[in-house]
Amino acid sequence: MTTSDVNNDRTFAKLDTDECWRLVGVHGVGRIVFTGDTYTRVVPTIYDAVGGTAYFRAPVFGELARRADGNCVSLNVDNLEHSDLTGWSVQMSGTAHRVQDAATVAWLWSFGRPQTWYPGRQTQWIALEVDQVRGQRVRD
Secondary structure, three states: OOHHHHHHOOEEEEOOHHHHHHHHOOEEEEEEEEEOOOOEEEEEEEEEEEOOEEEEEEOOOOHHHHHHEOOEEEEEEEEEEOOOOEEEEEEEEEEEEEOOOHHHHHHHHHHOOOOEOOOOOOOEEEEEEEEEEEEEEEEO
């Protein structure tokens, strides 16, 4: 089966912002995308998404915390059905910053689970203030 054969029976539909947030949910697994001086890095992560902000953890002195702090970052989340190649994909972008407020940090630790697959002890919470959400659904 060629790629064109597969795509002939597929419909692609844009998702509105509310549907994107509903699909991403409160907890999940996605990929954080950030840039370095000469590259783009994609890091799998576990996140919490609450009130228009996605939270994830990083090593305090690591590259992810340094590069994300004050810069544009994306969170990509997908759900694909491998048997029929249907599903959805959502990209959330915005400015990330280190969470410094003690009450917010305590609240985030109460969730207890988000961490990236990035190496190092991950004690720094990063907040991604989402200002752009895009998504699409693929169906037969």
